[in-house]
Amino acid sequence: MTGQYTLGQTEQAVEERLSGLPIDRGAMAAIGNLYRAAGVVRNHFERTVLAAHSLTWTAWVVLWVVWVWDDIETRHAASEAGISKSTLTGVVTTLEGRGLVKRRAHPGDGRRVLLSLTPRARRLMDELFPLFNSHETQAVAALSSADLETFTTSLRKIIQHLETLDGTAPAEDPNT
Template structure:
């Protein structure tokens, strides 16, 4: 499923309260396409909507919050990981940020050029590289995150506290299942 197709926008909700919304066009078309196949439509709808939501969230946050700091999503996530965990070895940082090591290298080049992060060789194993935030990087992520969280709050405001907790629990369970299937993240 492409997130760049013109049919990616959801069909407007039936209710402004957000209690129930109509199926996105991609979901309706997907169900028609797989009709007659032995497909679990509920699983397909859930995973497809998680994928679509994550793409929309990424695009929205890049426009609404990260643009003013001249950051793209992966650069922000990299800064956030370093802010939360402290210094990290590049393999662990790539896994936590959800990017390939080669992609992380490009991200770090950009962030290092802006003096937001610094890299150094591991003293015990010189082949390994440790990354940490600079004071400028820590200041940037500290100033952006309240705006980021305000936008997080805004995009889930139609959900009740109970719905948010149920969604959070369900997604954590999906992540645990993937972890059981694939093994833990490298470095965790």
């Protein structure tokens, strides 16, 4: 369940509320649906895939980032996960307490901290990611291959455009 109202009811209420305002309804609908879809996806995955492993979406994303990049500095892990450094600290403390993540000082600068997965977390990711991916496949099953490619390309364009506007586009070498 995503909320009290269906998507159609919400869209109708928004249209009524905004009647007469000079706004770009297409842009509003695209971003609103993107936000709503992200919430629905997150909730679905937390209920169906992650709950059995007592993982939140944020914890999963942090595990994913560290799994992909092996040793990763905390500031880069937070950025890649799309969370603040303080949120990352709490998530890493929880994951570390569960024996899934290790912290260690950066060999070149003791003020910086590197994250890595424990062998237990690597086994968990090897087991859990195929199941997670099967739910990703289910989530986009209503899209044709062409629709999926267009959707993915469109999301990349939005991300790159906003990163350029905000001056947050990643540098070529994230380890510098």
